[in-house]
Amino acid sequence: MFKYGFIMAGGQGKRLRPLTAAIPKPLLPVGDKPIIQLIIEHMKDFGIVDIFVSVNYKKEIVKSFLRDGSRYGVNITYIEELERTGTAGSLALLPDDFDDKIIVSNGDLICDVDYSVINDLLREYDLVLTGIERKVPIDFGVLKMNGSPELVDWEEKPKLKYTINGGIYGISQKVITYIRENIPKHQYIDMPSLWRMMKDNGMRLAVHVHTGSWHDVGRMEDYMALTGNGEDSD
Numbered sequence: 001m002f003k004y005g006f007i008m009a010g011g012q013g014k015r016l017r018p019l020t021a022a023i024p025k026p027l028l029p030v031g032d033k034p035i036i037q038l039i040i041e042h043m044k045d046f047g048i049v050d051i052f053v054s055v056n057y058k059k060e061i062v063k064s065f066l067r068d069g070s071r072y073g074v075n076i077t078y079i080e081e082l083e084r085t086g087t088a089g090s091l092a093l094l095p096d097d098f099d100d101k102i103i104v105s106n107g108d109l110i111c112d113v114d115y116s117v118i119n120d121l122l123r124e125y126d127l128v129l130t131g132i133e134r135k136v137p138i139d140f141g142v143l144k145m146n147g148s149p150e151l152v153d154w155e156e157k158p159k160l161k162y163t164i165n166g167g168i169y170g171i172s173q174k175v176i177t178y179i180r181e182n183i184p185k186h187q188y189i190d191m192p193s194l195w196r197m198m199k200d201n202g203m204r205l206a207v208h209v210h211t212g213s214w215h216d217v218g219r220m221e222d223y224m225a226l227t228g229n230g231e232d233s234d
Contacts, residue, residue, distance in 0.1 A: 010056030
């Protein structure tokens with residue numbers, strides 16, 4: 001099982017302004033707890049007590065609130081970004097002697113994903129993404145012709161199903177080593193870029209489709225819905 005967790009808490013939260021003009025996004029409350037505390041508690045439920053937290057925007061507020069993590073029963077080590085480095089870029093800032101697999105979560109997610117499933121997939125794969133299924137309504141009739149003028153099918157106002165990136169990643173020891181050896185510290189690298197690098201280097205990647213609760217709190221309408229100030233969009 002994972003021994004280590006990593007929470008991305010350095011974003012500016014521009015889509016949540018004016019709230020995030022004073023409070024960093026991971027500290028916005030949901031109920032009586034901030035988002036990042038809910039993530040920490042979920043990790044601890046799976047026995048993950050050593051947690052790295054990457055910070056940048058309003059980092060002193062985040063560090064002052066979480067401190068060393070002891071009040072949550074965990075040990076927090078801070079990864080300080082000099083500037084935005086992206087998810088993969090932040091992983092390049094892990095201590096030089098870090099040599100293990102790790103579960104990584106965006107800092108604006110509330111989710112009950114089963115980390116043990118991701119851990120099991122890492123026995124066969126090098127990087128595991130969490131996928132979330134979403135249905136997008138189309139407000140028009142969709143016509144299918146199969147490459148010819150003949151109408152084959154007509155579906156009125158269908159809902160198209162997609163699997164979106166859920167912002168939670170299982171990263172193998174092999175990928176951590178690759179990042180350390182190939183990504184300069186403080187260089188911006190996002191997860192889509194890392195995925196392409198992994199694929200180009202013959203690594204195996206998988207998606208765990210999570211069917212439980214999942215809330216991205218990155219947009220104002222999503223945060224308002226989650227806190228009871230709007231309709232739930234999930």
